[in-house]
Amino acid sequence: MDDGRAFARRLLPWMVPALILASWEYTARTGMLSTCVLPEPWAVVKAAWHLTQTGELWSNLGVSAGRAFAGLVVGGGLGLALGLFTGLSRRAEIALDTTVQMLRNIPPLALIPLVILWFGIDEGAKLFLVALGVFFPVYLNTFHGIRSVDRGLIEMARSYGLTRWGLYREVILPGAMPSILVGLRYAMGLMWVLLIVAETVSASSGIGYMTMNAREFLQTDVVLVGVLTYALLGKLADVAARKLERLCLRWHPSYQ
C-alpha cells in the first residue's frame, strides 16, 4: 500500500502536463483549435522526427550551440578578467566601475539597430550580442565575489606568509568561486535568450532561422519544434552549470 502511495506521489507532478497535453490533442483533433494557431502534439513529434531524419535539426542545433558558446567564452572571459581586475585593485575599480555600471543598464537588445549597422547580419552580430549580454552578470558576480571574501581569512593567510600570487590563488579566487559560478549560471540562461533574438532578427542558419523560416510557410509544427529545442538547450545549459558547481564547490557544506 505504501508502494502505491509513493507511486502516486511520483505521478502527481505530471498530472497537470498530461492533462494539458491530452486536452490539446483532443481540441486539435476535433478541429476546435486551428492548426494555424497550434498543431496537434502528435504533429509536432512527427515534425521533430522528420527534421532529425533529414539532419536539418542537428545542423541548425550545432550552429546555434556554437554561436552561444562562442559568445559565452568571449563575453564571460572578458567579464571574468575585468571583474578580477577591478575586484583586486581599488584603483581599477575607481577608474572602471562607474563606466561598467552605466553600460550595464543598457539592455543589449536595445543595441540591435546599431549592431546591424556595425556587423551587418553576419556571425559577428550574434557573437557580439551574446557576448555583451553574458559579460555583465559574469563581471558583476566576479567583482562582488572577490570583494566579499572573508577579510579574516585574508588576514590569516597573510600572517601565515602567503604573498600576492599565493594569496590570490589559494584564498581570494576560491573564496570568490561560488559567486562567480552564480554569475556563470545566470549568464548561461541569458545566453540563449539573446541568441534566440539575434537569430530571429536575421540569420541563414540556426534554430532561430529554422523557426522563422517555418513561420513563412505556416509550418507551426516546426516552429514548435524550435521552441521546444530552446527549452531543452536551456535545461541542458543549466544542468551543465550545476555539474560545474558541484565539481568546483565540493568543499561547500551544501554540496556534502
Place this chain on the structure above:
Amino acid sequence: MASVISVSWPAPRGVGGAAVSLRKLEKRFAGRKVLRALSLEVARGLFVCIVGRSGCGKTTLLRIVAGLESLDDGEISVSSASGSSAGACDVRLMFQDARLLPWKSVADNVRLGMSKAALPAAIAALQAVGLEDRAADWPAALSGGQRQRVALARALVHRPQLLLLDEPLGALDALTRIEMHALLERLWLESGFTTLLVTHDVQEAVALADRIIVIDEGTIVFDEAVNLRRPRIRASREFAAVEQSVLREVLRTRAPL
C-alpha cells in the same frame, strides 16, 4: 592568608622559546588611546596569560606583537632562541575563530603557505592534536573544537618560538575547553615555545599561566607569577585562591562604557 603568588618568576623551562620585549607601546584608534605606554618583558619559554575585560586593549596588544597592527609609538623586539631577532616565521597567531580555508582539506589547511613536501610535517602536527584521521576531510565536517585543534596544528607545524593565542577557546563549550587546556599545556611543555594567551576567562589563565597579567585601559594593572604545580587541579584550594585574587583584580577594573 599565605599567598601562593610569589614575586619571583619561575625558571623558564624551554630553551626553544623567543624572548619578547615591549617598550612603551602606544596605540590609538580614531583618537581613542587603546594602549598607553605599555611595557612588558617576557622570558623565553614562559606561558603568559593576559586577562582583561573586552575592550581593554589586550587583543590589540597581541595583534601588534603579531605584526597585524601598526604601532603609533614604542618598540617591540622578539629575539629567537639563537639570540638573533626572530623572523615572521617564528611567530604564529591563533585567532578567536579557527579561520580554516573551507576549500582546502584539513591537511592542506595545516600546510598552508608551505610546499607539498611539508605534507608529512602537517600530518605529524595533526597527530599531535589527535586529528590525523581527519586529514582528508573538509573543515566543514569538523566540530568547533576540532577546527580550533586544526588551527593549532597549523600554527605548530611552523615550529614557532612564540605562539600568540587570541582567545582561541572562547567559543568552545566548557568540556572541550578543558580538553584544549590540557592539549595546549602538553604541546607547550614538549616544544618549549613562549606563549602569550589573551583571555577573559580567569580560570583558564590560572590553569595555564606561569604569569598572569591584567590589562585595564591600555596599561598593565596586575602582574604576578603563578607557582602552582602542573598539571593543575581546578578543585584544589591553592588554585581557588589564585583564581580569587586575579578575579578580584579584574573586577576592580572599570567596565568600558
